Amino acid sequence: MPASHRKTPESLRSTRWFGPDDLRSFGHRSRMMQLGYSESDFMGKPMIGILNTWSELNSCHAHFRERAKDVKRGVLQAGGFPVELPSLSVDESFTKPTSMLYRNMLAMETEEMIRSHPLDGVVLMGGCDKTTPGLVMGAITAGVPMIYLPAGPMLRGNYAGQKLGSGSDAWKYWDERRAGNISDAEWQGVQGGIARSAGVCMTMGTASTMTAIADAMGLTLPGASSVPAVDSGHQRMAADCGRRIVDMVWEDLTPDLIVTEASVRNAAIVAMATGCSTNAVVHLIAMARRAGVDLSLDDLDALGRVTPLIANVRPSGKDYLMEDFYYAGGLRALMAQIKDRLALDALTVTGKTMGENLIGAQVYNDDVIRPLSNPVYAEGSLxxxxxxxxxxxxxxxxxxxxxxxxxxxxxxxxxxxxxxxxxxxxxxxxxxxxxxxxxxxxxxxxxxxxxxxxxxxxxxxxxxxxxxxxxxxxxxxxxxxxxxxxxxxxxxxxxxxxxxxxxxxxxxxxxxxxxxxxxxxxxxxxxxxxxxxxWQAPDPRFERGWGWMFSKHVTQADKGCDFDFLERSFGAPAGEPEIY
The missing domain is CATH 3.50.30.80 (IlvD/EDD C-terminal domain-like)
Structure with missing residues (x-):
């Protein structure tokens, strides 16, 4: 960023809370001291919120307690002040009737948590299906510098020498069990071998689809979405996120500069090329509309007709899983294969363009990441x-x-x-x-x-x-x-x-x-x-609480299922909170 646009300590959001010599700021400083900090720890430094969707019921994010420490290390090394804030976990495995009921709750929480606290920038820690769109939607509207830290895929599943793909092989073997073709012991073996580590599904399910979309949109460090959750490279990437967000604050690199019509189109094209989840449609439309980009179903279908599927990863592919995809070069390598179709001048969280981020990307296994001349499927995923x-x-x-x-x-x-x-x-x-x-x-x-x-x-x-x-x-x-x-x-x-x-x-x-x-x-x-x-309308599902609010304001699938009052077209976001 040009030097004229760089922030100074006096212009930080957090300085509005801590800097003035008045009663309210006295209270803010004294409470920080109550937490054991000296003024030199936090005054004049970018305060970085680490929004952590860890939970003991979210197996995909089981490693996030440790990754938050890695992020803090990076923030401190770069001269920032890290603060961890718990966020709604929206786990996919246990939430009933569906985690989708709570995606917008996470988006609202993220937006309001950022706006109401003295945060100069945020690291969004997510990965399990609804956490990526929920966190990103809220952060786009809040408008402070943000970087997304993907949870990463879990290790390959394994049973009796067979590679198992989470979700996909569960459905497959369940049908075989219903047909009487596998024993109870075999079923138990699949159950114990299909999810072997922390991390999201290692198939190209919704989680890996959405983190790839965030990556292609320029919201992660380049290729971060492909790094396996328990690989040491994931720890290093987390620390890099901490270091980079501090620089983004000084550069005033806000989401509106990154999430544009060009970057949304990049994300849609990459989604099609990866064999994306059908859920990408709902979430990508919702994310785009938060940024004021009018993305439609017809836009996605048009891209799908001309974008070949080149990631040979289950379930659209036949042979490989996300760990194989990472070793084959990961998302950067896939994007390099289709770079002529992408807006390479789109800005990313690195402060560089997408084209600059793809320099040097290579494919190491062209059966996993196919060339355009040998796609898995001639058209896109959807x-x-x-x-x-x-x-x-x-x-x-x-x-x-x-x-x-x-x-x-x-x-x-x-x-x-x-x-x-x-x-x-x-x-x-x-x-x-x-x-x-x-x-x-x-x-x-x-x-x-x-x-x-x-x-x-x-x-x-x-x-x-x-x-x-x-x-x-x-x-x-x-x-x-x-x-x-x-x-x-x-x-x-x-x-x-x-x-x-x-x-x-x-x-x-x-x-x-x-x-x-x-x-x-x-x-x-x-x-x-x-x-x-x-036809007679059925009785309402809810009469109070969150469900009632959801039922009154959620839009239909073709509009992204956001709340009507949260879309950009509804009105301007709230301004900065008053500080007296």
Whole structure:
């Protein structure tokens, strides 16, 4: 940054709290002394907030207590003053009904925590699915310099000499167990070997997708998203984050300079090239809208049509996991493969451009990170569908499903709730064929509630025993990024608010035409009008508290499921807090 733009100790946010010779600042200084600090520890130095989403119920972030120490070491080395603040963990594994119900809570907490405290810059420690968008959304709006520290993927899973991918192999082996093909002992062995260390899922699930998006958006140190959680390089990266954020404060390198239309487009292109989670659609749109970038489903589909998938990582890839991806060169190497498609002049947290950050990046295994001449899949990871079942859009992951379902027509088998569906698919007498289309509704943002990951509907047990492992499934739910199969997701508007999915009946014929991006129920409009007139809105899910607030203000899937009053278009962010 030019010297004229550099901050001075007098212009730090924290100096507004601690610098004046008045009663309020006397109180702030005395309370810092109560914590055991001398004025020389914190006066005139950038105060760096370390927002840590560690929790004893978040296995993905089990190493974050130690990584916070590494960040502090870096901050102190660079002449800053580190303070650690606990943040809502939003763990994926244990939160019911879904962690997505609380993403916006983390975003609100992050924004208000930054704004209301004497922080000059922040290190955002996240990784588990919703923590990346939640932290980034809040920090974008708060507007102080920030850097994102990804949790990193866990080690490869292993059982009986087989590499296991978290999530993906759980679904695979569960189907085999339901079919009677593996024993209880084998099932227990998979259970103990599928998650072997701290860190996020080591498949290209939502966690690794979202940290890659943050990386490609310029919000992490270059390539930080690929470093395994328990690698010593992760400790070094954490300390580097601490050192770099102090410099970012002096440079006044704020998020609005980094999260731009160009960097959002970079992130979307990289997401497609990695084989990203379908959840990327919801989160990337929400993050972009916080920055005032109008990213739409159609924009993402257009990029998906022209961006080849070149990361051979499960579940879209067939052979490798994130640890292999790291050893093959990581995200920098992948981005170097597609650099001609990227805005290389986009600014990043390093203070350099994306193009400068990619200098020297190399691919060390071209089966893991494929050249453009040999992609895993010719188009990108995601496709957006339209039609009379989803006028506002739906999403499918073409590379992760059997190609025979790209064009498919069959009768609907409709379920109104997850318990109803679960009971039916385990009934071996269920009247179902491989041509049927399983449909789950009332599972969207409001109907779930919270937009749960129920969209990878299990294959009916009767079909599993016949050897079938895929069929067309449609829902207004999401699915885990580690999932796979012919699953149409995020149907909008959702059925709970009267979207067309609410009008569908068992036996209606559904047609999917992926090449033409169409999803329709073959029911004439006159009949649909009769059904629409008879539809009755369901009772509210919540009558008080967070759930009530969520239900009143969450937007639909195609708009990112942010709260309407938090989007940039709603109004200007609150200014700096008054200090008297």
């Amino acid at each position: 496709a957006v569908l339209r039609g009379n079942l989803c006028p506002d859009g739906a999403v499918i992951k073409p590379a992760a499903c059997d190609a025979k379902y790209h064009v498919h027509q069959g009768p609907a088998l409709v379920f109104d709730s997850y318990p109803e569906m679960k009971a039916a698919i385990d009934d071996e007498t269920l009247d179902v064929t491989p041509d049927h289309v399983l449909v789950l509704r009332n599972a969207g943002p409001l109907g779930g509630p919270g937009f749960p990951e129920w969209g990878m509907l299990p294959i009916p047990k009767a079909l599993i025993k016949q050897g079938h492992r895929d069929m067309l499934r449609i829902s207004d739910a999401r699915m885990s990024g580690t999932s796979y199969g012919a699953c149409v997701l995020h149907v909008a508007p959702e059925s709970y608010v009267g979207g067309p999915l609410a009008l569908l009946k068992t036996g209606d014929i559904i047609r999917l035409d992926l090449p033409n991006r169409r999803l329709d129920m073959l029911v004439d409009e006159a009949e649909l009008e009769v059904r629409r007139a008879a």
